[in-house]
Amino acid sequence: MFEAIAFYLFAALTIGMFTITVMTSQALYALTAMASGMIFISAFFFMLGADFLGVVQIIVYTGAVMALYAFGMMFFDTTRTLVEKQNNPRIIFVLGVMAATLIVFILVSPIISTNLEARYPIEAAVGNSQAIGLVLFTKFLVPFELAAVMLLVAMIAGIVLAGKKMDKSLTLMAEEEIALMSATQAPKDTEEEGAH
Amino acid sequence: MEITLAHYLVLSGVLFAIGLIGVMRRKNLLMLFFATEILLNATNIGFAAIAHFHNDLTGQMFAFFIIAIAASEVAVGLGLLIVWYKRTGKIDLDIMTSMRG
Structure with missing residues (x-):
């Protein structure tokens, strides 16, 4: 009974x-609506007995991903109203619902047809x-390591793409070139600061 | 009134539909990223529900890897978005039509 109440409450909140x-x-x-939606989704994980997944959902999504988005939004002009020019808005809804129904059917059909065993x-x-720890570090060790490498690659890519003056590679330059670059860079920086 | 696997899968499908509508509707790239996050979360609910009702941990494992993929997608995507914004000053999809087909 309580599970049903919780399910319908959180389902309505998440969908809204x-x-x-x-x-x-x-x-x-x-x-902000997506951040709260992420937290409501973690409630489903707690209801489904996936406690660790719920905690990870809160920490990673609302902690890291949302903070990253909020950080990224500082770069963009977000105060103006978004312009969404649509030629035919109804076809989008029809296509979206149809595609989602199709995907659910595709995913559910092997469960219906055969008896799965754990x-x-x-x-x-x-x-x-x-x-989770037992299975993750025995059966899923290689995907876990690959995910770690992928996160490292993503971190380096994020730093290189968003960082300043990353177009010059210090490792490929000689010592004199680096000294020359820093010597030419330094007076310009102080001038800029003085102008501000 | 018992909550079954079908309830969770229907919820997952509804959230996925919302995400798909967002992907097709949005013209702002940042909002497009938000819609992709909704898609990933909808699949996560489906995986966790199947893991619970079939008494198997594999679904939860897949959900973990999806979360890892989502985190790295945000890092790289926002980096690319910042580079694009510095270059053009806009993050609308309509101005990205550089090829005239």
Whole structure:
């Protein structure tokens, strides 16, 4: 009973928040609505017994991803109203709902047709975080390492793309060139600061 | 009234539909990224629900890797977006039509 109440409450909240995210013309409303929607989604994970996943959802999405978006929005002009020019708005809704229904059908059809059996069953004696750790560091070790490498690549790419003066490679330059560059750069920087 | 797997899958489908509508509707690239996050979250709910109702941890594992992919996607995507904004001053999709087909 309580599970049903919680499910319908959080389902309504999540759908409402994500609808605001998709439909609003204010970028800040979209950001805050999506942050709250992410937290409401973690409630589903707690209801489904995936405690660790719920915690990760809160930490990673509302902690890291949303903070990154908020940080990125400082670069862009977000105060103006977003212009969404549409030639035919109705076809978008029809296409979206149809595609999602099709995807759900494709994903559900193997579950309906055959009896699936668990490869890594959830044991009641072991807590969720412990069970996740056991499976993650034995059966899924290689994907875990690959994910770590991918995150490292993404971090370096983010730094290089968003950082300043990254177009010059210091490792490919001789010592004299670096000294020359810093010597020419320094007076210009002080001039800029003085102008401000 | 019991909540079954179908409930969660329908919810996942509804959220996925909202995300798809956002992807097709938005012309601002930052808002387009928001819609892709909604898509990833919708699939995460589906994975966690199947993991729970089939008593299997594999679904939760996939959800973890999806979260990792989403985090790296945001890092690289925002970096590219900042470079594009510095170059053109706009992040609208309509001005990116550089090829005349």
